[in-house]
Amino acid sequence: MAGKVFFSVSMSLDGFIAPESSEELMGQQWMELQQWVFRQRHFRENLKLGKGGEEGRDNDIVRETFERTGASVMGKRMFDAGEQMWPEEPPFHTPVFVVTHEERDPWERQGGTTFRFVNDGIESVLDRAREAAGEQDVRIAGGGETIVQYLNAGLIDQFHVALSPVLFGSGVRLFEGVDAGRVALEPVRAEPTQRVTHLTYAVRER
Numbered sequence: 001m002a003g004k005v006f007f008s009v010s011m012s013l014d015g016f017i018a019p020e021s022s023e024e025l026m027g028q029q030w031m032e033l034q035q036w037v038f039r040q041r042h043f044r045e046n047l048k049l050g051k052g053g054e055e056g057r058d059n060d061i062v063r064e065t066f067e068r069t070g071a072s073v074m075g076k077r078m079f080d081a082g083e084q085m086w087p088e089e090p091p092f093h094t095p096v097f098v099v100t101h102e103e104r105d106p107w108e109r110q111g112g113t114t115f116r117f118v119n120d121g122i123e124s125v126l127d128r129a130r131e132a133a134g135e136q137d138v139r140i141a142g143g144g145e146t147i148v149q150y151l152n153a154g155l156i157d158q159f160h161v162a163l164s165p166v167l168f169g170s171g172v173r174l175f176e177g178v179d180a181g182r183v184a185l186e187p188v189r190a191e192p193t194q195r196v197t198h199l200t201y202a203v204r205e206r
């Protein structure tokens with residue numbers, strides 16, 4: 001049976017997932033947005049950030065998200081930002097498909113991550129990701145522009161937002177351009193922890 005298509009992001013309380021410019025990534029607001037995830041044991045092990053880390057519901061959510069993912073899809077701006085920051089062994093350990101206008105050969109990294117650059121639209125990208133993922137799920141990793149295209153096309157089954165206690169004021173909005181007349185949400189779970197509030201929704205067509 002084919003897996004689900006989902007996304008899972010950290011979002012500021014006012015609806016942003018990144019600062020406007022990638023130069024501000026790793027700045028204070030970004031770190032506040034992502035503070036919960038950097039502390040988790042699974043995340044630290046995966047990115048080789050060092051031993052230790054928190055265990056508990058936040059860590060379980062990080063681990064479950066990685067374990068369910070058989071392939072990821074991302075936009076070119078997310079890739080560009082990550083290309084500068086990911087280590088030799090990026091944290092995906094699966095095929096990653098980059099939606100882009102740029103033609104580029106596959107980029108194979110250590111630990112099972114190969115980035116493939118696909119130029120023929122979001123549906124074709126998703127077909128390839130589904131095939132690569134087999135029975136596992138496909139994660140639309142980000143960023144906002146890419147996620148919204150998949151939402152508007154009715155191709156997302158479920159999503160998780162870790163609502164972080166930070167205000168951005170401006171930046172990359174998660175739901176910029178969403179077709180609100182088409183996308184309806186069904187609450188699945190709301191779980192507050194000490195660091196963030198985890199919100200999970202199923203997506204339905206109106």
Ligand SMILES: NC(=O)c1ccc[n+]([C@@H]2O[C@H](COP(=O)([O-])OP(=O)(O)OC[C@H]3O[C@@H](n4cnc5c(N)ncnc54)[C@H](OP(=O)(O)O)[C@@H]3O)[C@@H](O)[C@H]2O)c1
Pocket residue numbers: 008009010011016017018019022025033074075076077078079081099100101102119121122141142143144145146147149172
């Ligand atoms: N907070 C979180 O959890 C989280 C998660 C993921 C990402 N992010 C952040 O989100 C930011 C990026 O988000 P974003 O919305 O600015 O950009 P994005 O969705 O990552 O990338 C958009 C770009 O992808 C390419 N693209 C998108 N759709 C396409 C299509 N249908 N056909 C061909 N190319 C297409 C285009 O680039 P080209 O024309 O150049 O090919 C487009 O400019 C980054 O800063 C990243 O760190 C945050």
